[in-house]
Amino acid sequence: MEDMFLPLKVSATGLEAQKIRMNVIASNIANANSTSTPEGGAYRRKDVLFESYLYDESSVGVNISKIVEDPSPFKKIYQPGHPDADKDGYVNYPNVDSVTEMINLIGATHAYEANLTLIASFKDMYTKTLAITQS
């Protein structure tokens, strides 16, 4: 028998994926000024890759296939006195733009809420179905 509660699972995958995306955005914002990392060099902006996940032809969930690093160049700022400055006195600052991150965060929040609303509407439909048995 087909799983009746598949829409709930699909919405849950959406919630999970958007939550991971929000975590990554938070890391980017937190490290907007990290000029050194354990891996060496300045912090590189990270991004998530969404990938659809097929349950059946009508139910398509989502998961995050990979967290990738943004290859765009670092911001070079002239700060000769900085401990992470290179021999010419330039410091590599992360390729993070806080405005972009905030906009992405708003997008992720909206998508998260949309998935929550879908769970609520499924519960509503299910409750209405149960009410038939009580008539």
Next chain:
Amino acid sequence: MPEKSIRILEQMMDVAAFRNKVLTSNIANADTPGYKAKDISFQEEMEKAVSSDGKSEYNIYESGTTMSERDGNTVNLDIEMAKVAENTLIYDTAAQLMVMKIRMKKNVLSAP
């Protein structure tokens, strides 16, 4: 005599439940690159269901109406949420009518 209206309400709920699954997938994939928004036509599926009286295959089509973003995704969150609201109302209406139908029958049966 088969109860025609209960049968139609049942089909309405079937179609709306299926459409809910399709719309749920669109919302979950609102940010998946290359994902195309999908939908079924409630009216078309109802016409098919009523005329064929049997289980028919749903015709799922790509519903992306807005210009696709750079990553090829055609889901518009606002349009999808409006569709969900509409679909949930249709489903709830059918379920409520079903309740009333059954109550009416009960009343008839319990009449002195």
